[in-house]
Amino acid sequence: MKRSSLLTVALAVAALAVAPPAQATHHLPLGRQVLPAGDGWAAEGTGTTGGSAAPETGVHVVATRAELVAALAAPAPRIIYVRGEIDGNEGPDGALLDCADYATGGYTLEAYLAAYDPAVWGRDREPEGPLEDARVASAAAQTRQIKLKVGAGTTIVGLGARAVLKGLNLHVDRVDNVIVRNINFVDAADCFPQWDPTDGALGAWNSLYDNVSLTGATHVWMDHNTFTDGDNPDSAQPRYFGQPFQVHDGQLDITNGSNFVTVSWNRFTDHDKTMLIGSSNTSTTDPGKLNVTVHHNLFHNNLQRLPRVRFGQVHVYNNFYVVPDPAPFIYALGVGVQSKIFAESNAFALHPDLDPAALLFNWGGTTLTARDNVLKTRHRTEPIDLIAVYNAANDPDFGTDAGWTPTLHTRIDNPRIVPLLVTLRAGAGRA
Numbered sequence: 043m044k045r046s047s048l049l050t051v052a053l054a055v056a057a058l059a060v061a062p063p064a065q066a067t068h069h070l071p072l073g074r075q076v077l078p079a080g081d082g083w084a085a086e087g088t089g090t091t092g093g094s095a096a097p098e099t100g101v102h103v104v105a106t107r108a109e110l111v112a113a114l115a116a117p118a119p120r121i122i123y124v125r126g127e128i129d130g131n132e133g134p135d136g137a138l139l140d141c142a143d144y145a146t147g148g149y150t151l152e153a154y155l156a157a158y159d160p161a162v163w164g165r166d167r168e169p170e171g172p173l174e175d176a177r178v179a180s181a182a183a184q185t186r187q188i189k190l191k192v193g194a195g196t197t198i199v200g201l202g203a204r205a206v207l208k209g210l211n212l213h214v215d216r217v218d219n220v221i222v223r224n225i226n227f228v229d230a231a232d233c234f235p236q237w238d239p240t241d242g243a244l245g246a247w248n249s250l251y252d253n254v255s256l257t258g259a260t261h262v263w264m265d266h267n268t269f270t271d272g273d274n275p276d277s278a279q280p281r282y283f284g285q286p287f288q289v290h291d292g293q294l295d296i297t298n299g300s301n302f303v304t305v306s307w308n309r310f311t312d313h314d315k316t317m318l319i320g321s322s323n324t325s326t327t328d329p330g331k332l333n334v335t336v337h338h339n340l341f342h343n344n345l346q347r348l349p350r351v352r353f354g355q356v357h358v359y360n361n362f363y364v365v366p367d368p369a370p371f372i373y374a375l376g377v378g379v380q381s382k383i384f385a386e387s388n389a390f391a392l393h394p395d396l397d398p399a400a401l402l403f404n405w406g407g408t409t410l411t412a413r414d415n416v417l418k419t420r421h422r423t424e425p426i427d428l429i430a431v432y433n434a435a436n437d438p439d440f441g442t443d444a445g446w447t448p449t450l451h452t453r454i455d456n457p458r459i460v461p462l463l464v465t466l467r468a469g470a471g472r473a
């Protein structure tokens with residue numbers, strides 16, 4: 043073993059031995075734990091305690107959609123333990139509904155494709171008329187079934203390693219103080235994607251559901267979850283009108299004035315649009331908000347939005363990015379309007395054919411801070427100056443100062459140990 047490899051292993055073992063940080067409540071059951079002081083933007087001000095202080099009557103163990111819905115409606119503070127797999131498509135009798143059960147007004151995909159084929163409908167206006175109305179009504183029926191709102195003062199945690207929330211969208215909407223940990227989020231597929239010929243030069247299919255959506259949410263801690271599309275990945279979808287039939291939206295989208303969010307130790311895998319922070323360039327409510335910390339996450343075979351940022355001061359540190367396939371990859375960090383990304387001590391393992399200049403993408407931003415990041419190849423790990431590499435290949439150049447320095451963070455690990463550390467410890471079942 044080479045000396046640098048030995049050093050890497052020694053550093054990783056040392057880091058595993060000393061973690062987690064002081065003040066953590068990890069000796070308590072998962073549902074009673076709170077965000078450690080200083081652990082990212084969610085620690086700001088009042089910090090994030092979720093439903094940890096619930097009385098015994100506020101502790102719920104749920105194994106079905108109906109039980110989950112009831113627990114979410116119970117008085118706060120509430121701790122909800124998820125046992126086994128819950129599918130958002132579970133009907134009143136527990137049997138799974140399918141897309142045909144939601145379809146109404148004469149909607150079928152075949153009819154929709156026939157009506158809005160660009161050869162028939164053209165490309166300069168969005169679909170409208172009876173079939174689009176039917177699609178909207180059908181989508182509303184699915185939304186009523188699979189979108190579940192999470193109230194203030196809630197902790198949702200998986201029992202054991204195999205807790206699954208499948209085919210549903212958790213929506214944390216305009217509330218404060220929510221913790222979600224140790225959950226496997228799987229495949230929040232939309233039965234009724236919308237064709238928009240005016241989206242981009244070639245048009246696009248768009249879907250409604252993220253696995254988790256934060257809108258106007260504050261003090262949220264998303265920790266040790268796994269996000270996957272299971273046996274229904276984006277890469278397996280057909281193409282219609284020359285474009286991918288996109289049945290998924292984000293894995294974790296943070297928008298509409300959300301603020302003070304920590305996203306730590308999660309696994310994001312095999313997905314296109316992964317994490318959107320800020321959904322509008324023209325928002326009047328987002329400036330000064332969307333402050334998010336993204337640390338010690340694994341991004342494995344994700345195509346874009348890792349994350350994509352508008353407005354916020356977003357600290358992105360100690361994440362491990364793995365890009366095994368260069369062809370579909372789009373970018374990692376999206377530098378959007380008024381964004382202030384501070385990216386440090388991340389590790390990138392890229393297919394050798396992928397140009398690292400592709401790690402950044404200009405969505406209308408002008409500057410960011412990047413330091414101490416590393417590029418891991420098969421034989422060595424070396425520093426990479428993300429901004430210099432981007433600027434050498436692109437114009438206009440990014441500036442090199444995001445204009446702020448993060449103060450809310452736990453220990454920042456040596457990026458050389460990040461691949462091993464994050465691979466071993468990120469994701470559900472490892473909290």
Ligand code: CA
Pocket residue numbers: 250251252255291292295318
């Ligand atoms: Ca979304």
Ligand code: CA
Pocket residue numbers: 432433434435436437438439
């Ligand atoms: Ca340049």
